[in-house]
Amino acid sequence: MSPVVAQGAQGFVAMENATQILGSYAITFAVIGGLVAWVLRRSRQLADQIDDDDKYWT
Amino acid sequence: MTAPTTTTSADTATRSRSTGTRATRVIGVVTVIMMGWLVAFGLGFSPADRDQDEAVRIMYVHVPTVWVAYLALSLAAVCSAVYLFSKNHSLGFDRFAGASAEIATVFMALTLVSGMLWGRITWGVYWQWDARLTSFALLLVSTIGYLAVRGLGGSHHQRAKRSAVVMLLVVLEIPLVHWSVRWWRSLHQEATVLDTDLDPDIDGLMLFSLFVGFIAFSLLYAWLVLHRTRALAMQDMLDDEGLDRALAARRAEGAPQ
Incomplete structure (x- = not known):
C-alpha cells in the first residue's frame, strides 16, 4: 500500500498527467x-400528467 | 429549480411541474456549493502526494463516487428487505430501492472510469483483471441486471417482490469487492479511510478535501434519490391509469350494443 502523504501544494499550474486528472x-x-x-426533465414530463393531489410531496 | 404551476383548459386541477420541494432545493444549492469547494480543494488547494504526486487528485472524485455507489446499494438493499419482510409491503420502499439502484449504477460506472484513468498513471494500464477491478465490474453488471429485472412485466407488487430478492443477492457482493484487496493479491491499494482500524492513512488538507467530496456527493445522492423516487411514484400512477383505461376500453368492446 502506498501511504498518501502531503508533499507540497503546486496549485493549478504545472500539473503532471493533467489529461487523466482533469479528464x-x-x-x-x-x-x-x-x-x-435527465432527472429534472423526466420529473417534469411525469409531473405534467399527474394532479397535485396525487403527489404526496406537495 | 423553481416549480412553476400550470393548469390546462381540459383539467382545472393544479399541476406543479416538478418533483422539487423546499428541502430538495436547499439540498441542491448546498450540493452545488460543495461541488465548487471540491474542485477548488481537489485541484488547487490540496497538496501533491509524496508517492503518487499529482495523480492523488483523482482520489477526491474516485473515492466519493464509490462511497455513493456503496451507500446507494446498501440503502436499496435495506429498503428491499423492509418491503419483503414488513407486513404492509409498501411500494414506497420498492421505489426508493429502484431509484437508489439507478443512481448506484451511474456512480459505479463513474468509479470505474476515474479508476481507469488513475490506473493509467500509477500502473501504466487502464485495466487489469485484478481482484478489485473484476469484482467491482461484476457488481456493476449485477446492478444493471437488477434494473433489467425491474423492467420485466407484471404488477407493481410482482416487480417489487422479485427485484427485492435480486437486490438482496446483489448487495452480498459489496463485502467481496471491499475485502478483495486483502483476500487476493491486488494491484489496487487497500482502503485509505475505511480500513480495519478506522484510522485514516491521510491527514491535513488531503483528508479535508476528501471529506468535502464525501459530503458533496452524499448530498447529491440525497437530491437525486428524492427526485427519482417521486418520479417512479408518478410513473406507477400513470401505469395504473393506463391499465384502468385499457380495461375500461376492453369492457366497452364486449358490452352489448
Missing part, C-alpha cells in the same frame, strides 16, 4: 450534469 473530473461532472438534467 477524471471533467467526465465525472459531465455525467453528473447529464444525470441531473
Whole structure:
C-alpha cells in the first residue's frame, strides 16, 4: 500500500498527467450534469400528467 | 429549480411541474456549493502526494463516487428487505430501492472510469483483471441486471417482490469487492479511510478535501434519490391509469350494443 502523504501544494499550474486528472473530473461532472438534467426533465414530463393531489410531496 | 404551476383548459386541477420541494432545493444549492469547494480543494488547494504526486487528485472524485455507489446499494438493499419482510409491503420502499439502484449504477460506472484513468498513471494500464477491478465490474453488471429485472412485466407488487430478492443477492457482493484487496493479491491499494482500524492513512488538507467530496456527493445522492423516487411514484400512477383505461376500453368492446 502506498501511504498518501502531503508533499507540497503546486496549485493549478504545472500539473503532471493533467489529461487523466482533469479528464477524471471533467467526465465525472459531465455525467453528473447529464444525470441531473435527465432527472429534472423526466420529473417534469411525469409531473405534467399527474394532479397535485396525487403527489404526496406537495 | 423553481416549480412553476400550470393548469390546462381540459383539467382545472393544479399541476406543479416538478418533483422539487423546499428541502430538495436547499439540498441542491448546498450540493452545488460543495461541488465548487471540491474542485477548488481537489485541484488547487490540496497538496501533491509524496508517492503518487499529482495523480492523488483523482482520489477526491474516485473515492466519493464509490462511497455513493456503496451507500446507494446498501440503502436499496435495506429498503428491499423492509418491503419483503414488513407486513404492509409498501411500494414506497420498492421505489426508493429502484431509484437508489439507478443512481448506484451511474456512480459505479463513474468509479470505474476515474479508476481507469488513475490506473493509467500509477500502473501504466487502464485495466487489469485484478481482484478489485473484476469484482467491482461484476457488481456493476449485477446492478444493471437488477434494473433489467425491474423492467420485466407484471404488477407493481410482482416487480417489487422479485427485484427485492435480486437486490438482496446483489448487495452480498459489496463485502467481496471491499475485502478483495486483502483476500487476493491486488494491484489496487487497500482502503485509505475505511480500513480495519478506522484510522485514516491521510491527514491535513488531503483528508479535508476528501471529506468535502464525501459530503458533496452524499448530498447529491440525497437530491437525486428524492427526485427519482417521486418520479417512479408518478410513473406507477400513470401505469395504473393506463391499465384502468385499457380495461375500461376492453369492457366497452364486449358490452352489448
